[in-house]
C-alpha cells in the first residue's frame with residue numbers, strides 16, 4: 001500500500017433505505033470446477049455501492065478481483081448469494097433479461113480498449129446504441145457529447161491507430177457511458193499506460209462517476225490512485241479481507 005494512503009478506521013458502507021442501490025452484492029460465493037474439486041474464487045463477498053460512489057478494489061493476483069467484477073457485471077452466475085442491480089435480483093432472471101439488464105444498466109471497461117480498427121472514435125460509440133436499437137440521430141448527438149466529456153471532441157473522426165493509448169482508453173470510457181449505465185465496472189484501466197496518462201484516466205473516471213452519478217468499481221494495482229476514490233475494498237483469497245473503508 002502506498003505511503004500516501006491514510007490509515008483509517010473501518011466503516012461499512014450503509015445503503016440508503018429509500019432508493020435501491022445501483023449495485024448490491026451480498027454473501028456472494030463463486031466456485032469454479034478444478035480437477036476433481038472446486039476452487040473458491042469468491043467466498044461470501046458483500047459489497048454495496050451507491051450512486052456517485054467510486055470504490056477501488058485491490059488485492060494480490062488470484063485473490064478474486066476479476067471474478068468479483070464478472071459476477072457484478074452479470075457475466076458469471078455466482079454459486080450462491082445475491083447480485084442485485086438497481087434493486088433487481090439477477091439470479092432469477094432468464095439469460096435474455098440478464099443480457100438486457102447488463103446492456104441497459106452496466107458499463108464495462110476492460111484493461112484493453114478493444115476498439116474496432118476500422119471505426120472512428122464516434123462510430124465506436126454509435127455502434128453500441130445501434131445494437132440497443134436507439135435512433136441514429138440521437139446516438140450521434142450523444143456520442144459527440146460524451147467525446148467532449150472525455151476530452152476528445154477534436155478526435156471524433158480518428159481511428160484507433162491515430163489515437164494514443166490514453167486516448168483509446170478515453171474512447172473506451174465514453175463508449176461504456178453510451179447506454180446511460182447506473183453501474184460502471186472497470187478492470188485495471190491503467191495497466192497499459194504510463195504514470196501521467198494513468199492518473200488522468202483515473203481522474204476522468206472520478207469525474208464521470210460524479211457527473212453521471214454512476215456506482216463505480218475499479219480494480220487497480222495502482223494504490224497511489226486510491227485516494228481519488230471514495231472507498232477501498234481489499235480482496236484476499238476470495239474474501240474481502242477488511243470491510244470497505246472510506247478514503248479520507
Ligand SMILES: Nc1ncnc2c1ncn2[C@@H]1O[C@H](COP(=O)(O)OP(=O)(O)OP(=O)(O)O)[C@@H](O)[C@H]1O
Pocket residue numbers: 032033034039040041059060061062063064065066067068
Ligand atoms: N475460469 C476459471 N476457471 C477456474 N478457475 C478460475 C477461473 N477464473 C479464475 N479462476 C481462479 O479463481 C481465483 C481468482 O481469480 P481472479 O482472476 O478472479 O483473481 P484476480 O484477483 O483478478 O487475479 P489477477 O489480479 O491476476 O487478475 C484464482 O484462484 C484463479 O485461478
